[in-house]
Amino acid sequence: MMARRDLAAVIAHLRQPPPAGLDPIAGMRALVADYGMGCSGPGLAACQVKPVMIGQCAAEWLVPPQAGDARLVYLHGGGWVAGSPTSHRAIAAELALGSRRAVLVPDYRLAPEHPFPAGLADAAAALGHAARHGPDGPGAAAGVALAGDSAGGNMAAVLALSLGPAVPALDRLLLISPFLAVAEAPDGFAGPVDDPVVALAGMALVAGLYAPAMASDDPRISPLNAHAEALAGLPPTLIQASAAETLRGQALLFAQRLWSAGRWARLSLWPDMPHVWHAFIGQLPEADSAIAEAAAFLAG
16 A cells, blocks of 8 residues: 555654653643644635633634524533644534534633533533523524533533533543543453554553542543443544544443443444544545545534
8 A cells, every 4th residue: 555645744744752851741732732733724714713701711612604593512622631612623613514503612621720510611611601592692593502622522422421410411421542441451352552642651640740649440441441321421522533543442442331331332443543543634635535524414
């Protein structure tokens, strides 16, 4: 098979070390801030960006043309210690444009300065706000969906499973390369992966920063371990992951648990892609295709 220059460029970018002279947390934040290489698509040009405060938490709306009354809350990834609405704005804008939902992205508090449950509480507050307020002010939503990538996918799953603060009823759940368990889970695939982003040791490290007093198998940090009763309450769910990433087995097992609980779930596995390849809009055709799949699911 001919080597792909577009994918090779992305992998080389993801393998770069953090800038010299930074402490580990600052280094991780710098890497996440530049994760997507500045890639963006038509959504960023088409959407209005409207800042909003939800209590003490800053957030922003991405409002597409012809937005309907259904809304989406997007929780960015970054291992609970990095990321922001800015780092994930391009992904959120593409989902907004494709689904015609206004997308609210909270700048939730990060660990280690603000450990569990601070960030989760901010995310829950954003969901409540989106149910009662749109980009232009008060007004009930026609439906509220929840999405997140990586550690943001973890928080989205925890909230959707009602394992954290109370949240409004959800009509869709989208999990992108979700981090669903801290402890190593049976992979479900033969052979190792060469993941340039996520390693088991790193997962344990960031989980210890986020929830230092919590056991690694607690469903509030490892929602893969949620009881069947909680799984039975989930809305229709789309899980997207790469067959070449460390978290692939967790995605498979979570989908299997949802199917066993009688829930509607779709597992979408993509070959050869890096963790949260959606960030490389315009660079990788699979990024555009995965976002299109996710937006169509959210549009219902």
